[in-house]
Amino acid sequence: MELWFTESHTPNVKFSIRVDRQLYSSQSEFQRIDVFESPEFGRILVLDGYLMMTEKDEFIYHEMITHVPMAVHPNVKSVLVIGAGDGGVIRELTRYPEIEHIDMVEIDEEVVEVSKKYLPQTACAFDDPRLHIFYEDGLKYIRSAHDKYDLIIVDSTDPFGPGEGLFTREFYGNCYKALHEDGILINQHESPFYEEDAMACQRAHKRIVESFPLSRVYQVHIPTYPSGHWLFGFSSKKYHPLKDLDEARWNARGLKCRYYTTTLHRGSFYVPAYVEELLEDVE
Amino acid sequence: MELWFTESHTPNVKFSIRVDRQLYSSQSEFQRIDVFESPEFGRILVLDGYLMMTEKDEFIYHEMITHVPMAVHPNVKSVLVIGAGDGGVIRELTRYPEIEHIDMVEIDEEVVEVSKKYLPQTACAFDDPRLHIFYEDGLKYIRSAHDKYDLIIVDSTDPFGPGEGLFTREFYGNCYKALHEDGILINQHESPFYEEDAMACQRAHKRIVESFPLSRVYQVHIPTYPSGHWLFGFSSKKYHPLKDLDEARWNARGLKCRYYTTTLHRGSFYVPAYVEELLEDVE
Numbered sequence: 182m183e184l185w186f187t188e189s190h191t192p193n194v195k196f197s198i199r200v201d202r203q204l205y206s207s208q209s210e211f212q213r214i215d216v217f218e219s220p221e222f223g224r225i226l227v228l229d230g231y232l233m234m235t236e237k238d239e240f241i242y243h244e245m246i247t248h249v250p251m252a253v254h255p256n257v258k259s260v261l262v263i264g265a266g267d268g269g270v271i272r273e274l275t276r277y278p279e280i281e282h283i284d285m286v287e288i289d290e291e292v293v294e295v296s297k298k299y300l301p302q303t304a305c306a307f308d309d310p311r312l313h314i315f316y317e318d319g320l321k322y323i324r325s326a327h328d329k330y331d332l333i334i335v336d337s338t339d340p341f342g343p344g345e346g347l348f349t350r351e352f353y354g355n356c357y358k359a360l361h362e363d364g365i366l367i368n369q370h371e372s373p374f375y376e377e378d379a380m381a382c383q384r385a386h387k388r389i390v391e392s393f394p395l396s397r398v399y400q401v402h403i404p405t406y407p408s409g410h411w412l413f414g415f416s417s418k419k420y421h422p423l424k425d426l427d428e429a430r431w432n433a434r435g436l437k438c439r440y441y442t443t444t445l446h447r448g449s450f451y452v453p454a455y456v457e458e459l460l461e462d463v464e
Numbered sequence: 465m466e467l468w469f470t471e472s473h474t475p476n477v478k479f480s481i482r483v484d485r486q487l488y489s490s491q492s493e494f495q496r497i498d499v500f501e502s503p504e505f506g507r508i509l510v511l512d513g514y515l516m517m518t519e520k521d522e523f524i525y526h527e528m529i530t531h532v533p534m535a536v537h538p539n540v541k542s543v544l545v546i547g548a549g550d551g552g553v554i555r556e557l558t559r560y561p562e563i564e565h566i567d568m569v570e571i572d573e574e575v576v577e578v579s580k581k582y583l584p585q586t587a588c589a590f591d592d593p594r595l596h597i598f599y600e601d602g603l604k605y606i607r608s609a610h611d612k613y614d615l616i617i618v619d620s621t622d623p624f625g626p627g628e629g630l631f632t633r634e635f636y637g638n639c640y641k642a643l644h645e646d647g648i649l650i651n652q653h654e655s656p657f658y659e660e661d662a663m664a665c666q667r668a669h670k671r672i673v674e675s676f677p678l679s680r681v682y683q684v685h686i687p688t689y690p691s692g693h694w695l696f697g698f699s700s701k702k703y704h705p706l707k708d709l710d711e712a713r714w715n716a717r718g719l720k721c722r723y724y725t726t727t728l729h730r731g732s733f734y735v736p737a738y739v740e741e742l743l744e745d746v747e
Contacts, residue, residue, distance in 0.1 A: 185478070191504055192482075193481065193482035193502065193503045193504035194479075194480070194481060194482070194504050195468070195478075195479075195480040196477075196478075196479055196480075197477070197478040197479075197480065198476065198477060199475070199476035199477070219476065220476045221474055221476035221477050221658075238657075241736070374521075374685075374687050375504075375687075400685070402657075402683070402685060402691070402692060402693035402736070404657050404658075404691035404692055404693060408685070408687035408692060409685060409687055409691060409692020409693060410685035410687060410692060438737050439736070439737050439738045440736040440737055440738060441736075441737065442734070442736070442737050442740070444734045445734045445735065445736055445737070447730075447731065447734060448730065448731030448732065448733070448734030449731065449734075450731070451725075451727045451728045451730060451731030451732075452728065453524070453685070453722070453723040453724075453725070453728055454721050454722050454723055454724065454725050454728070455722045455723060457725070
């Protein structure tokens, strides 16, 4: 028997992963949740038919969304994470002893429960005493937060379905208000390659630059995401992602990573000409 | 009707492109050659079932295999190109007026003829008077070349089938001999992500470091290649890919690119930790 999970990256492009078996499938209050076991990628998490993470390449996404701001901001004590139900961002954040408080706002409790049961590789730090989980809409949560966080990480799904509100002007403006005066916002910023993704990427950038004085994107290779070329947004009230990168300080921590290095950190901000143009058009 | 071209990136991963129609199909003396028209990627060239290039993303591959060495070496007059039957490398090289002589060695004349007929976007510079095409095996050709070229670009297929010999110790050693004392060798270096590709990548690197005093890899995002994370090798007798990069000189040329910039050039050499380790293991 052959069993394949297939995702359409565009109506004209399909990516298929051979699957050994389906470990979990349900319709939560917010979305369909599936977990599969696959020979190439280990366990994979699928929400509403879109591949969210695989055990083989999740380290790339989670290291890059976390360590880039942590190597720039000199004193992160309080962090807000929106989304991140699989736990990967929490795992990386809890490697930093100076972080005192992590609020995580995930709309769908079932994603966390499923991850605890089926994805122990990422869902391994949910019992950290510094973590406080709120099961609610990040868009609503952020409205009442003022001058509260050093770092906000938006580990959202795509800009349609439950994650749609996390790509709005209102949301980015509220993130700005929720951050301290030297705070940093990191968001998953879609891909610049396929046309529809590129438009989403450009739209998000346009809205962020209206809220933050400094806004850059950085790129990563994520083999299981559409085109493999993925962007994160780095938006900041004060710190520059390269000028304020303290390589010696971060390297002195001795944190072992498989993707992130402080050298790669620099290179990830050097994006292709066509991506520069895509973003400059709305700056 | 639905028509899909599918390539297996591993036995457990498939990438599929919707196709409007097959424009060409034949078995040459060396390989099967297919050209398809696709709504997402324009025309695509397939050799022995493996996707070689698409009109939508070929600029990434061809700019990065060409402009990186051209921005480092201060005086390229004589170039050898091995493979490159689609013409993309020749198109980029002929943008440099100081290049006086280009030898291109392609084993399969039919690839060039098919490209001239069906892929005018890449096969647009084959009538440049500086170009001399030899239809023979690059592995044999290089044996008799001594101290002849400033730059060798190996635009090969994968390390099996007709391209196999272009990943051998003998071949790299002969490239070294064929280069002037300050020459540079660039080769397509496979991907570090999927295990079999990573092993090919490591093996190639091991063989190159035995022949060249300086050998680095640089990375690009090529959405239609396995994992989308692709490497090129930069091997050199004298010039360092970053220390000898002359950004001002290259930018003064006013060459317009869609992927390459001299800033991205730097970043492309800053590879992930796991790629550094893969290569260090054999250095």
